[in-house]
Amino acid sequence: MLHQRYAGFVSAEAHAEYDFDVDLLPSTFRSPEVDLSVTLRSGRWVLDRGDFLADWEPAARHGSIRQTANPYSIDAVLRIVHTLVLAKQGGFLLHSASAIRNEKLFCLPVSRAPGRQRFRVSPRLTPLS
Secondary structure (H helix, E strand, C coil), X not given: CHHHHCCCCCCCCCCCCCEEEEEEECCCCCCCCCCCEEEEECCEEEEEECXXXXXXXXXCCXXXXXXXXCHHHHHHHHHHXXXXXXXXXXXXXXXXXXXXXXXXXEEXXXXXXXXXEEECCCCCCCCEC
């Protein structure tokens, strides 16, 4: 499942920046109603949501993911870890739509809502270069 989803991004020859052990568990291993929680405990990040339980130790560049058999859990874990890495470097992830006009890139931040995208355009929108 993961090899299909990340085809073109996974390579046996490439050196991984971070390493994760992934265990697939039955869909009944936890309640799907558990809200997301991200906490730092003794240098280890713990990511907890109804469909996954993950931990990641930045110093060791290693983590583990226990999840149900679906492609969305690992996406969420990787986005959270990516956000934590970028935050340490002064950056962030932005969920947005984008467009290029007159050789300028425009990012339109959107909120994520189940089943639909809502675009919010500010009158002060500044093109990113």
